[in-house]
Amino acid sequence: MTQPVFRFAPSPNGLLHLGHAYSALINLAMAREAGGTMLLRIEDIDTVRCTPARLSMMLEDLEWIGFEWDEAPRRQSDHFDAYRSAIDDLLDEELAYPALLSRSQIRQRVAEAESEGAVWPRDPDGAPLYPGDERHHSPEERQEIVSGDGDHTIRLDMEKAAARMPIGLDWHETGRGPLGEHGQIPANPRQWGDFILGRRDAPASYHLACVLDDALQGVTHVVRGQDLFHATSAHRLLQALFGLPEPQYHHHALLLDSQGRKLSKSIESTALRHLRETGATRDDIRRIIGL
Ligand code: GLU
Numbered sequence: 001m002t003q004p005v006f007r008f009a010p011s012p013n014g015l016l017h018l019g020h021a022y023s024a025l026i027n028l029a030m031a032r033e034a035g036g037t038m039l040l041r042i043e044d045i046d047t048v049r050c051t052p053a054r055l056s057m058m059l060e061d062l063e064w065i066g067f068e069w070d071e072a073p074r075r076q077s078d079h080f081d082a083y084r085s086a087i088d089d090l091l092d093e094e095l096a097y098p099a100l101l102s103r104s105q106i107r108q109r110v111a112e113a114e115s116e117g118a119v120w121p122r123d124p125d126g127a128p129l130y131p132g133d134e135r136h137h138s139p140e141e142r143q144e145i146v147s148g149d150g151d152h153t154i155r156l157d158m159e160k161a162a163a164r165m166p167i168g169l170d171w172h173e174t175g176r177g178p179l180g181e182h183g184q185i186p187a188n189p190r191q192w193g194d195f196i197l198g199r200r201d202a203p204a205s206y207h208l209a210c211v212l213d214d215a216l217q218g219v220t221h222v223v224r225g226q227d228l229f230h231a232t233s234a235h236r237l238l239q240a241l242f243g244l245p246e247p248q249y250h251h252h253a254l255l256l257d258s259q260g261r262k263l264s265k266s267i268e269s270t271a272l273r274h275l276r277e278t279g280a281t282r283d284d285i286r287r288i289i290g291l
Pocket of ligand 1: 008009010011043210223224225228
């Protein structure tokens with residue numbers, strides 16, 4: 001049997017809150033229970049929002065709640081070249097293409113189509129699927145976009161990628177999806193459309209960097225919030241395209257505030273730092289999150 005490897009992968013783009021404490025400590029408890037290794041991965045691809053000050057606050061907060069990690073943390077911003085080269089492989093295989101529409105242009109296109117009665121498909125996060133037609137561009141037109149001045153993104157060509165998907169691609173879920181899904185879950189990556197693999201200013205998307213790093217770090221158990229349950233379909237597809245091993249997945253319930261809303265980095269009252277400064281102890285935190 002291989003040694004189980006767990007990871008907690010927060011983004012230092014704001015203050016950690018009770019939901020992060022829950023996820024980190026559940027990960028740690030499961031890793032220790034399995035006699036496995038606990039890794040910390042810093043998902044700081046967004047170098048504008050993930051500042052060094054936020055990172056050091058994050059590490060302090062994690063230590064304060066008693067989260068422990070067994071190896072030096074991996075920082076994604078140190079590995080942009082690796083992500084870029086994986087994207088280049090997909091471009092070479094014509095499984096990805098450079099795309100030019102900005103978020104507002106996408107919104108506008110979709111609004112136009114909807115005003116004419118079309119029902120535009122949305123991804124599980126509610127964002128409209130990519131409407132651009134650059135996926136049909138010739139190699140010369142693609143080259144023009146890449147070398148031009150426009151801020152392009154690199155997107156997966158979902159139709160081509162899904163055509164390469166092994167039949168019956170699925171994952172083993174030991175937690176629960178939002179509708180109680182459990183056990184073998186069929187992957188449905190098409191629901192994400194031509195999702196972004198990289199941007200000019202951030203050479204990797206969350207999906208891409210997460211999948212590559214999970215494999216590179218030998219992660220066998222992905223334990224994370226239910227809000228990422230559907231992302232697993234995209235992750236399984238990328239794992240299949242890159243020939244990477246499949247971890248086990250455990251999606252846990254999300255902590256909600258008193259009004260039933262998902263906790264967010266913008267609500268100060270549940271920030272670990274705020275709770276500590278107003279006198280909470282580590283044990284109080286464990287009690288509040290029900291551990
Ligand atoms: N960095 C992601 C977040 O903070 C978590 C990614 C994951 O666990 O796969 O929400």
